[in-house]
Amino acid sequence: MADPIPGTTLPPAKTRFPLRVVGLMSGTSHDGVDAAACDLRLSGDTLVLTPLGHLSVPFSTALRCELVAALPPSTTSAEALCRLDTGIGQAFADVAARAVDELCAGHADLVVSHGQTLFHWVSEDDAGAAGRVRGTLQIGEPAWIAEATGLPVVSGLRTRDVAAGGQGAPLVGLFDTLWLAGRPGTAVALNLGGIANVTLLPTTDGAPVTFDTGPACALLDAATRYVTNDHLAFDADGALAARGLVVPDLLARLLDEPYYRRPAPKTTGKELFHLSYLLDRVGPTPPTAEDLLATLVALTARTVADAVRDTATEVVASGGGTRNPALMTALRAELPGVVVRTSDELGVPSQAKEALAFAVLGWHTWYGLPGVLPRATGARHPRVLGSVTPGADGRYPPGRSAGVARPGRLEVSPPV
Structure with a gap:
């Protein structure tokens, strides 16, 4: 686990590079959380990804039943939504802590959480054309993950793409x-x-x-x-x-x-x-x-x-x-x-691929680089995706001040 340093903020120059990242994913099967850990470093214009392992943890029966009961076409309430946001956040936090301990030998720099999609709002636009995405809702409050790991957390990646005119999904492009x-x-x-x-x-x-x-x-x-x-x-x-x-x-x-x-x-x-x-x-x-x-x-x-x-x-x-x-x-x-x-x-485990993809997106967010390519999702412009919840040391992303250029390729390197 990361050692928190209460009350301190590390300047960008202290940001570790390469970055050890844990990606968390729960998809439309909504059966549990996939975690994948990797080291990410730049070599010229190539982003080198070294997988460190992955794990899958099912949701508890009670939590999954609550989640299924809130999914479309069912209706839900503000109370149920609050309970789910907390319960899913805590489930993600438990898996993140396990991933740091079991996959990263107790040390990581960043967690990237997709959260659990509860609703993806696709409807007709004002002219009656089908397929406009008006909003998207992923639950699983990232503060629980930051508290459990002491690490900064990138989350909410889909919403910015929607706001920029994109579909919000898929983001693996x-x-x-x-x-x-x-x-x-x-x-x-x-x-x-x-x-x-x-x-x-x-x-x-x-x-x-x-x-x-x-x-x-x-x-x-x-x-x-x-x-x-x-x-x-x-x-x-x-x-x-x-x-x-x-x-x-x-x-x-x-x-x-x-x-x-x-x-x-x-x-x-x-x-x-x-x-x-x-x-x-x-x-x-x-x-x-x-x-x-x-x-x-x-x-x-x-x-x-x-x-x-x-x-x-x-x-x-x-x-x-x-x-x-x-x-x-x-x-x-x-x-x-x-x-x-x-x-x-x-070289990319099929069960870990989406979690690794979100780790790469979070790496881009951490260094202030766009995570969506123009036109790939329909977004009008490339945008840096997501929000950052600081870790225990208050650390915030270094952004472009770290001098990291956008990579042109991704290479998967086997663990040493």
């Missing part, structure tokens, strides 16, 4: 663009979390695009809980889906969702893709459990493939969906001639 730069052909980064998102790397105009393609594990997990009466939280190893057959009529109804036809950049979440949404489209005569899950696997594979098939020569996948062989097999079948591999093959 900077990481993906730096990391996959220079690979042969056209590499596309894919995350298969609750929602699937992709980063299409820059073309001749130099502008990457990041967007959500649609549901990945969100509908699969919801359907698994439903058909097993909550005995299973997810379809482990895609076993149920592998025994089923795709139902063409149901797949056609699911593919008729207007979201898929909207232009990128765009974002979505469980505000749209939830159990009630699915049951409305299944209708009064549901298929077998196996056929339902096989059809949902086909839905994710098709919508991801439609987003990248004219662009990608290589797809680098991460997230929980990579552990579903049925989904990965279906995706490869939809993309003949395209290499589909996991991020593990390139």
